[in-house]
Amino acid sequence: MASSSPALCFLISIALLLAFTSASDPTQLQDFCVAVPDSANPVFVNGKFCKNPATVVADDFVFHGLNVPGNTTNKEGSAVTPVFVSQLPGLNTLGVAMARIDFAPHGLNPPHVHPRASEALLVLEGNLYVGFVTSNPDNKLFAKTLCPGDVFVFPQGLIHFQLNVGSTNAVAIATLGSQNPGVITVANAVFGSQPPINPDVLVKAFQVDKSVISYLQAQF
Template identity: 55%
Template sequence: MKAVHFLVASVFLALASSLASASDPSPLQDFCVAINDTKNGGLNTLGVSLVRIDYAPYGQNAPHTHPRASEILFVQEGTLYVGFVTSNPDNKLFTKVLHKGDVFVFPIGLIHFQFNIGKTNAVAFAALSSQNPGVITIANAVFGSNPPINPDVLAKAFQLDQNVVKSLQAKFWWDNN
């Protein structure tokens, strides 16, 4: 009887550990040779992503999160105010002003942002630790959901008047995203 219990427990633990994996799936191939085709070339299957971000004066990359990747940002030109917020319970804000040549790391899954505080254009390159990092822009997700979240819920959550919530929801229709 003990052997049956042990066998059942072992099978259960094996199934539970196999279902708990939250990392990226293995790439479909070992490597990807870059080709001169922007739609089909790039870093796919290497487990990383790379993006160039151009900021107009006082432009921003609004608060967002990457649920499957950490991000490292390199400033090529300009001056950026960047930061991230830790998770509960303290929600501590970490910020820094970055200048040309500076680098900053945003931990996986944390809400972060970049804001061009300069009077000229800024350019940055971001590398993410996943070929599919995902992105959730906070304001779009909360105020631009389809169908909209009940204004009563958002008014209570953000301690806002319902009319303010409805106004914000009206500003986040799809073409604005």
């Protein structure tokens, strides 16, 4: 039988390489990896060091206080109480997190993005107008007014928001598909970056007068 051509050998090699690189485990390879902040520990997973399993205790998997309302006396009229890996070390490598969101009457959880997680929001009290916007070029808005017991899903990486449309307090619980989902609040990032973005960039991006950009940057 004739030997394979160099081109065929190259294609086979690429196929084998792709098969190898895609054959990774999508979840953790141990029961848990309780996060610790010091670098003296030898194992580093998902941005955190693992506590020695022999010293892990039940308290490493417990968070207290999600029943306590957040302080909504701020400009947005909302407060987020996160239960991410920084607050609950036992979440490390498990791919889940939670948050309690409190809203004063007409309070807003402003447009933001979770770069590493999708989110499911459960309304416990009040009525929330929620929504997300798809990516370019459509930028389509999917929005709904939710009542207690309703659940709404926000896809990973898309801008979304929640607004209390009632005259009483509202409460929601968010579950997220990452132990460290990250949060990028759009207005803070655009108008409150440090150092500030050159106003000429924002003038052209938003098609407004420079005085408007200066005013917005001053708010942050």
